[in-house]
Amino acid sequence: MDYAKLESVMRRAALLAGARIMEIYRSDDFEVRAKSDSSPVTEADEAADAMITDELARAFPGALIVTEEQADTHAERAANFLIVDPLDGTKEFVKRRGDFTVNIAWVEDGQPVRGVVYAPAKGRLFYTRADGAAVEETGPLAVDAVGPVTPLSVSQPDNGALIVVASKSHRDQATDDYIAKYAVKDMTSAGSSLKFCLVATGEADLYPRLGRTMEWDTAAGHAVLAGAGGRVVRFDDHGPLTYGKPGYENPFFIACSPDVVLRPA
Incomplete structure (x- = not known):
């Protein structure tokens, strides 16, 4: 290419x-x-x-x-x-x-x-x-x-005072329960793939997504975040989120600065 x-x-x-x-x-x-x-x-x-x-x-x-x-x-x-x-x-x-x-x-x-x-x-x-x-x-x-x-460059996060971004339209109790595992200084919300970009710019440290998404929802934001030094991992085992899956459906995932200490699912 x-x-x-x-x-x-x-x-x-x-x-x-x-x-x-x-x-x-x-x-x-x-x-x-x-x-x-x-x-x-x-x-x-x-x-x-x-x-x-x-x-x-x-x-x-x-x-x-x-x-x-x-x-x-x-x-x-x-x-x-x-x-x-x-x-x-x-x-x-x-x-x-x-x-x-x-x-x-x-x-x-x-x-x-x-x-x-x-x-x-x-x-x-x-x-x-x-x-x-x-x-x-x-x-x-x-x-x-x-x-x-x-x-763009991801944040150098303070794990005792994280900034978390979550969905405007798809926030649920499971997401809130997971976020509660972290020491959170501030919460913000955003729609669409802007959440990846807020992590990429350092405006947020962590974006967990415990809901259905498709690869077309996430690929561009994932690429931008990776280009800023961030990562996107599966929620269940923190392995890499991959693309080209049958049906193009994603599992739950977490997008973050690599220095965020991730909590278990």
């Missing part, structure tokens, strides 16, 4: 999709339907999906593109593949809360090694550079002009 080309194409695709999402987000009304699993889908999901897959397919012909909104791709498998969630946090989008993201990642041999997470309503763009390091691009975000970038 040409990583320099991948960086450019993923960034461009995310910004184009984000612009279209925001057009719909700012409209007076938009259609919301229920998918077969009862989760919501909007015209923004579908428009962003079409734009991203077109950009990726033209740039990387022959590469497998697995995307949430195209169910026929969920049965396909490859050692290396692109994986897309064109609008992660649809519930946040529908409620107009702003915590939604565009996620695109490249997986090699079971690990997301490059990715982009764009939160268009917040104007925050996180991605991995060609060398694998994670950055946040700041300033006016333009498709054809890269702005200033800030290298």
Whole structure:
């Protein structure tokens, strides 16, 4: 894979999709339907999906593109593949809360090694550079002009006073019980893959997820966090979270700075 080309194409695709999402987000009304699993889908999901897959397919012909909104791709498998969630946090989008993201990642041999997470309503763009390091691009975000970038690095946490981030829409008692095993200084909440990015920037130390997620939900954020020196492990045994699993469904997991002393499940 040409990583320099991948960086450019993923960034461009995310910004184009984000612009279209925001057009719909700012409209007076938009259609919301229920998918077969009862989760919501909007015209923004579908428009962003079409734009991203077109950009990726033209740039990387022959590469497998697995995307949430195209169910026929969920049965396909490859050692290396692109994986897309064109609008992660649809519930946040529908409620107009702003915590939604565009996620695109490249997986090699079971690990997301490059990715982009764009939160268009917040104007925050996180991605991995060609060398694998994670950055946040700041300033006016333009498709054809890269702005200033800030290298990302996870926190050096104080295990006696951790900052924990958890889901806005999927918080439950099991999550609260697990968080209670730690000495927590502060709690914050965020939607979508922004939680990975808050750990990547050092704004949080620990993000436990005790709930159902799919690989397209996590791959891009995982790549950004890894590029900032963080890690994502399975909840049960703290082994690495891998990708390309049958059905693309994840087990429970923990994302964190590597210096967080993890508690047993």
